[in-house]
Amino acid sequence: QSVLTQPPSVSAAPGQRVTISCSGTSSNIGSNYVSWYQQVPGTAPKLIIHDNNRRPSGIPDRFSGSKSGTSATLAITGLQTGDEADYYCGSWDSSLNPFYVFGSGTTVTVV
């Protein structure tokens, strides 16, 4: 079972906006940066957001991230069929021996 909690699925029509939540605790999201990954089935994940809200080179500004307290949110605007994928949040957990944790994953469907 994943440490960070995400909704199993979200859906919207092309051109619409979707948001994906990621809920954690004070030891992970509450005190560390959040990243987001996009995984098209059958392929390796791809980093789309790091440091809560920064996009790597080549990631369109339709993708944005935010964080508040122990939760984070990924927003996708102008939804496209190519955005259909699984999305995972990730963060470090500042335990005595720090380790990285992932969310449970959210499937985005363009209907």
Place this chain on the structure above:
Amino acid sequence: QITLKESGPTLVEPTRTLTLTCTFSGFSLNNSGVGVAWIRQPPGKALQWLALIYWDDDKRYSPSFNNRLTITGDTSRNQVVLTMTNMDPVDTATYFCVHSHTTIAFAIDHWGQGTLVTVSS
């Protein structure tokens, strides 16, 4: 250009030890700020972070694996090796080798293609 590639057995018997090798290029493990980690994904399930080795040979492990994991680095060969003891069918998964860096708060910016490991007798 950073690339990573996993290699190792595709089939492991229960109770045996799994050894996976990550061979990478485009960076050096002794470059300040670098990390190489292992992540796995059981079929149809979420990502699970396993272990990471830093440029200074410091290491981090997921507490979920009860000391079954060991990660080592070989800077001369540009390789990182993961061993996992006492394999069980629930350890069947695709195992990914990944690159991480302090400039992105050790998020994961490059992934290998992954290798599917099946645990079965």
